[in-house]
Amino acid sequence: MGDILIAIVIGVAIFWGIRKILVMLSTPPPEVDPDEIVEVEQHYRCSMCGTELIVTVASTTETDPPKHCREEMTLTWRGA
Numbered sequence: 323m324g325d326i327l328i329a330i331v332i333g334v335a336i337f338w339g340i341r342k343i344l345v346m347l348s349t350p351p352p353e354v355d356p357d358e359i360v361e362v363e364q365h366y367r368c369s370m371c372g373t374e375l376i377v378t379v380a381s382t383t384e385t386d387p388p389k390h391c392r393e394e395m396t397l398t399w400r401g402a
């Protein structure tokens with residue numbers, strides 16, 4: 323009888339653990355603050371593979387260049 327009780331306790335613990343992980347995974351990221359994004363025109367190139375990227379809207383709190391091929395991309399042109 324005691325074994326069944328332990329099995330039920332373990333089962334419930336696993337159930338709650340999985341539920342908690344699922345809730346964490348399904349929680350959306352926080353909303354973007356419109357005051358923290360500005361329209362820009364920044365052209366980046368990946369020095370590893372040559373991919374070019376144009377950034378049209380950037381966050382004022384994120385000043386690092388985007389990454390590609392695990393390397394930071396090189397800014398090739400910056401508009402107004």
Ligand SMILES: [Zn+2]
Binds near residue numbers: 368369390391
């Ligand atoms: Zn690349």
